[in-house]
Amino acid sequence: AQKITQTQPGMFVQEKEAVTLDCTYDTSDQSYGLFWYKQPSSGEMIFLIYQGSYDEQNATEGRYSLNFQKARKSANLVISASQLGDSAMYFCAMRETYSSASKIIFGSGTRLSIRP
């Protein structure tokens, strides 16, 4: 069965520093997709970045990059030059491409707090 593990329940980071949020996953499928979502206190889940299992390059979106290490089954999110507005819950998620249709499995999340 697929599973997402986020081992950091909470993190504090100084503004303007880079931060890495850890995510490991477990799946028996060869084809899958990995996502990161941000959930501010307002509650809405905001899509940040996507990595396909066959993508050779790490995904990047502005200040967000995904450090994808397939052999280790890890998909860490790196946020560069953190800002106060980055304070939120961050969820790592996975979708298996061929089995279980389109549902996404989420991790338990990491609460990121940016200090001014």
Added chain:
Amino acid sequence: GAGVSQTPSNKVTEKGKYVELRCDPISGHTALYWYRQSLGQGPEFLIYFQGTGAADDSGLPNDRFFAVRPEGSVSTLKIQRTERGDSAVYLCASSRGDQETQYFGPGTRLLVL
């Protein structure tokens, strides 16, 4: 363009009552999903629609939960005989098609007293 919208934003009900939660997906998105998020946890999948039909309802916890999408756009999640354990945030998401990125609405916070 407009994102996914959900109504009501908050719902307080009494144990045993019936509730309906509405989701209006992004225009043109054929796939629609419902998730439930309990306090301190990540969202959990409930049901997925492709067009009007439920393609995967394996996440519905029991037969008190039902969802419809009669015209392939707006969806309604229906909960009968609500229980206190149903209290959670119910999130709706939509995507252009199967296997595309899912975009979430703001959620409905359901509290069952």
